[in-house]
Amino acid sequence: MANSDNTKVIRTGCPAHNCGGRCLLKAHVQDGRIVRVETDDRPEDPLANPQLRACTRGRAYLRRQYHPDRLTTPLRRVGARGEGQFEPISWDEALKEMAHQMTRVRDTYGHGSLFVPYGTGGYTQMTGSQTARRLLNVFGGHLGHYNSYSWGATNIVTPTTVGTVNCGSERQDWLNSKLILMWGWNPAEARDGTNSDYFILQARRNGARVVCIDPRHTASAASLADQWIALRPGTDAALMTAMAYVIITENLHDADFIQRCCSGFDGSQMPHEVKGLESYQDYVLGTFDSVAKTPEWAEEITTVPRDVIVDLARQYATCKPAVLYQGYAMQRRAYGEQVVRAGMALAAITGNLGIKGGWASGLSSQPTPGPYWTVLPEGENPHGLRIPCFLWTEAVLRGKEMGQDHGVLGLPEQGMKTLDSNIKFIWSVASNILANQHGNLNWTAEILRDESLVEFIVVQDNFLTPSGRFADLILPACTQFETWGVADGWKYGQEVILLPKLVEPLGESKSDYRIAADLAQHLGIGQQYTEGRDEKQWTVWALDYYRKNWFPELPTLEEMLEKNMGAYTVPVHEPAIGLADFRRDPQAHPLDTPSGKIELFSLQMHQFGQPEVVPAVPKYIQEWESPFGEEAVKFPLQCISNHTLARVHSTHENNDWLREAHPHQLWIHPVDAESRQLKDGDLVCIFNDRGTTVVACAVTRRILPGVVNLPQGTWWTPDAQGVDQRGSINVLTSERWTPFAFGAALQTVMVQVARQEVLS
Ligand SMILES: Nc1nc2c(c(=O)[nH]1)N[C@H]1C(S)=C(S)[C@@H](COP(=O)(O)OP(=O)(O)OC[C@H]3O[C@@H](n4cnc5c(=O)[nH]c(N)nc54)[C@H](O)[C@@H]3O)O[C@H]1N2
Numbered sequence: 001m002a003n004s005d006n007t008k009v010i011r012t013g014c015p016a017h018n019c020g021g022r023c024l025l026k027a028h029v030q031d032g033r034i035v036r037v038e039t040d041d042r043p044e045d046p047l048a049n050p051q052l053r054a055c056t057r058g059r060a061y062l063r064r065q066y067h068p069d070r071l072t073t074p075l076r077r078v079g080a081r082g083e084g085q086f087e088p089i090s091w092d093e094a095l096k097e098m099a100h101q102m103t104r105v106r107d108t109y110g111h112g113s114l115f116v117p118y119g120t121g122g123y124t125q126m127t128g129s130q131t132a133r134r135l136l137n138v139f140g141g142h143l144g145h146y147n148s149y150s151w152g153a154t155n156i157v158t159p160t161t162v163g164t165v166n167c168g169s170e171r172q173d174w175l176n177s178k179l180i181l182m183w184g185w186n187p188a189e190a191r192d193g194t195n196s197d198y199f200i201l202q203a204r205r206n207g208a209r210v211v212c213i214d215p216r217h218t219a220s221a222a223s224l225a226d227q228w229i230a231l232r233p234g235t236d237a238a239l240m241t242a243m244a245y246v247i248i249t250e251n252l253h254d255a256d257f258i259q260r261c262c263s264g265f266d267g268s269q270m271p272h273e274v275k276g277l278e279s280y281q282d283y284v285l286g287t288f289d290s291v292a293k294t295p296e297w298a299e300e301i302t303t304v305p306r307d308v309i310v311d312l313a314r315q316y317a318t319c320k321p322a323v324l325y326q327g328y329a330m331q332r333r334a335y336g337e338q339v340v341r342a343g344m345a346l347a348a349i350t351g352n353l354g355i356k357g358g359w360a361s362g363l364s365s366q367p368t369p370g371p372y373w374t375v376l377p378e379g380e381n382p383h384g385l386r387i388p389c390f391l392w393t394e395a396v397l398r399g400k401e402m403g404q405d406h407g408v409l410g411l412p413e414q415g416m417k418t419l420d421s422n423i424k425f426i427w428s429v430a431s432n433i434l435a436n437q438h439g440n441l442n443w444t445a446e447i448l449r450d451e452s453l454v455e456f457i458v459v460q461d462n463f464l465t466p467s468g469r470f471a472d473l474i475l476p477a478c479t480q481f482e483t484w485g486v487a488d489g490w491k492y493g494q495e496v497i498l499l500p501k502l503v504e505p506l507g508e509s510k511s512d513y514r515i516a517a518d519l520a521q522h523l524g525i526g527q528q529y530t531e532g533r534d535e536k537q538w539t540v541w542a543l544d545y546y547r548k549n550w551f552p553e554l555p556t557l558e559e560m561l562e563k564n565m566g567a568y569t570v571p572v573h574e575p576a577i578g579l580a581d582f583r584r585d586p587q588a589h590p591l592d593t594p595s596g597k598i599e600l601f602s603l604q605m606h607q608f609g610q611p612e613v614v615p616a617v618p619k620y621i622q623e624w625e626s627p628f629g630e631e632a633v634k635f636p637l638q639c640i641s642n643h644t645l646a647r648v649h650s651t652h653e654n655n656d657w658l659r660e661a662h663p664h665q666l667w668i669h670p671v672d673a674e675s676r677q678l679k680d681g682d683l684v685c686i687f688n689d690r691g692t693t694v695v696a697c698a699v700t701r702r703i704l705p706g707v708v709n710l711p712q713g714t715w716w717t718p719d720a721q722g723v724d725q726r727g728s729i730n731v732l733t734s735e736r737w738t739p740f741a742f743g744a745a746l747q748t749v750m751v752q753v754a755r756q757e758v759l760s
């Protein structure tokens, strides 16, 4: 549609980063440049098919799109690795060098030495790290990875408990709930599906009571909740277990449901292999360990007053149906597996699963197909081995010692006991994991600096990020506005979103797909890689794929463009209910667990053989860094790192509009500020044995005493002494992983805070 001033207004997806949503934008394009961005204005069905309206990040996108620091040419390292000195080179030189290094490393160490790290910057067909993995597969294979930094623990233990991650319902069903516990969940800020906060608001208008359980008084607590309960981070499993104590001892549990659908609730329900071992109820009542998990017990651990615990337990057990929705930060912690299972156990013993208005807790993806994240076929990986994505530093240091005890998948199939190579070549695409989003950055940087470990590092991004500083070669990627692409929902939704190419790539930048395709050409495998398709033709391919598999009515590319549709959505009139079949008839529809039932006692976790850290029934375990440990003498504050509206992780970190709207600050309680003589706005150092960072503090009662919060994702910017200058949390975090799922435990951190001048 062209306006009188020759501006075209085109509907498109908001560039699909890992932002927690998928929304529509209306881009005004004038003379080859996007000059204005608005959001969804399509007529809506407010419940079945609400508009996909943008958050501040989508609305501020132009500042990123035309940022003066965009990478426009390939760069080659000069000087030492990590110093950040580069010179521009031509694409031909860059790809020749890359092809040469890839081939050299492959010939020396084998395919298992090539690695594309976890990276979530691009989720359209044509942007993102899948384009690189596809190339390495065509090239003959590489070391793969599985799981995510996001929900490492819940991804693995949700199916351990109920046999699937798709145990949630479509969100419209929240309107059938009487009580919603937003447990460590902050959908008004940390987006978790476009419109999740909106559906909570609708449920509340429909009469649901909403309780927020979070160490911080979040925007969700302020705008969506009737009650805020603050607790010490990492102690949720204790609170949940004490709720179970109240529910069981007051006989508020759903005995019939437990009898029909659960396994391991009490001694009568233990699988025959483990008869006589501690059941879930045994743990709650303290039958074996002589510690009854009473509200008094949990008050000591969590700080939540005992009467509040009793009241919360009664609310949850009697206000039915109820939703216990878990956010993900609390499982990105030391024993993250436990809290997920403890929440699911509460849902199970109250019979809140498989019914309208209920919720299984855990990951709880919707039971209907999708979202699909990306459908560009990566192809088979002939190498066949995969590591947990968080363990890449281990695979650099001692990959050849990593076996199944490190969660490596595929070894028996390949007739191997361990990996056959350490990681020697890294191609990081749409990722700032290497030197920003991973744990313990000072330690990680040492590994990256050592050229005898990883011999060649390629970073492909829109900007020169902290990870880019460790590259030997930097490749400039264009943005999602500058190529064709398709996206779909983020965790929820039934939509296909088109991202038409709006403008030409800036400078010499290219789409991730084009970069891989050109590299394939240099390697002599161009045709296998592209199958003869360019970005637009793959977009047509993807739409055909969506249509064939899931959306028979999905229009063609031409129709979508013609109607300026932006997105195609299937309205939800009858929300699908997770685990409904199982609940109706558990015999006919057994779960995909060893017992076919909800495993309150997990046989799989029992067989893991480490009951202290991976108990078979969900338990509260004191974390390896905690206010109760010796470490608290030196480092008395727990430091959490929320996902902020200022950024998508580190994406948008240089967006001045967003920084102004959401200033980067350390939240600290007045009690903790006063004892350190801190005033609101003071510059503070946050430190522990792993590192130090500097940031301004906000003194606020919106956080529990003893806890500080530093939003994750600012760019690691060490000064000459190695002190980070931009409040980058991961100089403080640890590289340790959760024991069963091998997931990130980046939220378990103890620190000290001091006025900056005290330290300097
Ligand atoms: N704006 C924005 N939205 C995003 C993202 C983003 O970068 N920015 N990233 C997206 C991605 S990739 C992901 S994985 C998700 C992440 O989603 P989450 O992991 O759920 O998001 P967080 O903000 O880390 O944490 C949610 C809340 O948990 C609280 N919390 C921290 N520790 C604990 C604890 O031990 N117990 C309890 N009860 N609460 C705790 C925090 O204070 C916070 O308010 O968000 C997605 N949405």
Ligand SMILES: Nc1nc2c(c(=O)[nH]1)N[C@H]1C(S)=C(S)[C@@H](COP(=O)(O)OP(=O)(O)OC[C@H]3O[C@@H](n4cnc5c(=O)[nH]c(N)nc54)[C@H](O)[C@@H]3O)O[C@H]1N2
Residues within 6 Å of the ligand: 017, 018, 118, 119, 120, 121, 122, 127, 128, 149, 150, 151, 332, 429, 430, 431, 432, 433, 436, 437, 438, 460, 461, 462, 463, 465, 477, 478, 479, 480, 512, 641, 642, 643, 648, 649, 650, 651, 652, 712, 713, 729, 730, 733, 746, 747
């Ligand atoms: N301490 C702490 N650390 C955390 C977390 C936490 O809660 N606390 N959360 C973790 C979580 S849940 C996640 S998902 C990870 C996310 O970590 P990452 O996946 O590394 O996400 P980003 O930091 O957004 O980095 C994505 C990069 O992709 C680039 N990019 C954007 N679009 C494109 C494109 O089209 N092509 C290319 N080539 N590049 C592009 C961006 O500029 C950016 O540098 O961080 C984890 N790290």
Ligand code: SF4
Residues within 6 Å of the ligand: 014, 015, 019, 020, 021, 022, 023, 024, 053, 054, 055, 056, 057, 058, 059, 191, 194
């Ligand atoms: S939630 Fe994500 S897709 Fe939606 S506007 Fe914000 S950044 Fe864009």
Ligand SMILES: [Mo]
Residues within 6 Å of the ligand: 018, 149, 150, 151
């Ligand atoms: Mo994530």
